[in-house]
Each structure stands twice: as structure tokens, then as C-alpha cells.
Amino acid sequence: MRKLPAEIVASTLAVTTLFIPAHLPPWAIFITWAGTFAVGGPKPEILRKIWPTAALGACVACVIVLGFKFAATHLSGGALTLAQCAILFCLNSAMMALGRFEPLSLVPGMFFGFASYFATYFGGFGRVPHDPLVALASVLAMNALGPVYAWLTARFGAHHHHHADDAVAAVRPNGAVS
Numbered sequence: 001m002r003k004l005p006a007e008i009v010a011s012t013l014a015v016t017t018l019f020i021p022a023h024l025p026p027w028a029i030f031i032t033w034a035g036t037f038a039v040g041g042p043k044p045e046i047l048r049k050i051w052p053t054a055a056l057g058a059c060v061a062c063v064i065v066l067g068f069k070f071a072a073t074h075l076s077g078g079a080l081t082l083a084q085c086a087i088l089f090c091l092n093s094a095m096m097a098l099g100r101f102e103p104l105s106l107v108p109g110m111f112f113g114f115a116s117y118f119a120t121y122f123g124g125f126g127r128v129p130h131d132p133l134v135a136l137a138s139v140l141a142m143n144a145l146g147p148v149y150a151w152l153t154a155r156f157g158a159h160h161h162h163h164a165d166d167a168v169a170a171v172r173p174n175g176a177v178s
Contacts, residue, residue, distance in 0.1 A: 003156060003157055005157065010149075028142030031115065032145075034146075034150075041150070046106075049104075050112070051147060054116070055140055056098065057112060060110070060114065061118055062117060064087055065121055095110055113139065113143050116142065116143055
């Protein structure tokens with residue numbers, strides 16, 4: 001089977017995001033879609049890591065928002081700022097430390113979910129704008145679709161060949177050009 005150019009497949013998939021319902025964040029698909037390719041492509045070993053790490057990042061971001069909300073009900077001024085710094089520092093450090101364990105070792109994946117959550121929550125996306133748990137559900141769904149889109153792009157799209165790759169391949173190990 002001859003594949004379509006990857007640009008056509010990817011653009012067709014991008015068009016499908018126009019039909020996503022309920023004020024969901026389509027950019028969360030694009031973040032994990034591009035992120036999947038950035039960390040090595042939609043191979044099984046990458047997919048097994050990107051889904052849980054993106055979900056972990058979104059969940060930690062949600063807990064940060066909930067922590068900030070809780071702190072804001074009890075503190076103000078400098079004490080609130082200090083509490084927010086402590087909440088962000090501790091939770092972000094804990095999240096990244098989990099990357100030391102193999103199933104969660106794709107730390108960039110954590111930040112795909114982390115960034116998607118903050119953009120969704122503060123952007124007021126989801127069925128109920130600025131609701132921390134609705135934002136989390138929205139991001140989890142959309143981030144989960146990104147790697148699927150990456151797989152579909154790779155499966156049905158033919159990537160173009162870089163001419164620079166030819167030049168590199170033509171250089172012999174001793175430095176001579178063939």
C-alpha cells in the first residue's frame with residue numbers, strides 16, 4: 001500500500017480537532033502528538049511511557065491548583081506567596097523524582113500533561129470553565145488522543161526524505177566524502 005504524504009495525513013487529522021465537543025482543549029492533542037514524535041515516535045516503548053507520564057503531569061498540576069486554592073482560603077499576601085512557592089516546589093520535585101522509576105522515566109511526558117493542564121484550567125476550557133477536576137478530565141482525554149494521532153500519522157503517512165541525510169551518509173568514517 002502506497003502511503004499518502006505525512007503532511008496530508010497530519011493535516012487531515014488536525015482538521016478532525018475542529019469537531020471536538022464541549023469546549024475541550026484541542027491543543028492538548030497537539031502537545032502529546034508532537035511530543036510523541038519529539039521523544040522518538042509512536043513506537044510501543046514510547047507509547048507505554050508517554051500516556052502515564054502525561055497523565056501524571058496533568059494530575060500533579062491539578063493538585064497544585066487545588067493546593068493554591070486551599071492556601072488562598074487561609075492565607076494572604078506574603079504568606080500566600082510563600083505557600084504557593086512551597087506547594088509548587090514540593091509537588092514539581094516529587095513529580096520529577098518519580099521519573100527515576102522506569103515506568104515513569106519519560107520526564108518530558110510529564111510536562112506535556114502539566115502544561116496542557118495549566119493552559120486548560122487557566123484558559124477556562126472544559127464543560128465547566130475554571131473547574132479543576134473538569135479541566136483534569138478534559139486534559140486526560142485530549143492528551144491521550146495525541147499519541148493515537150501520532151500513530152495514525154506514522155501508519156498512514158510517508159515521511160519525506162531529507163537530502164542532508166544523503167550528505168551525511170556519503171561521508172566515510174575516515175572523513176572522506178564518497
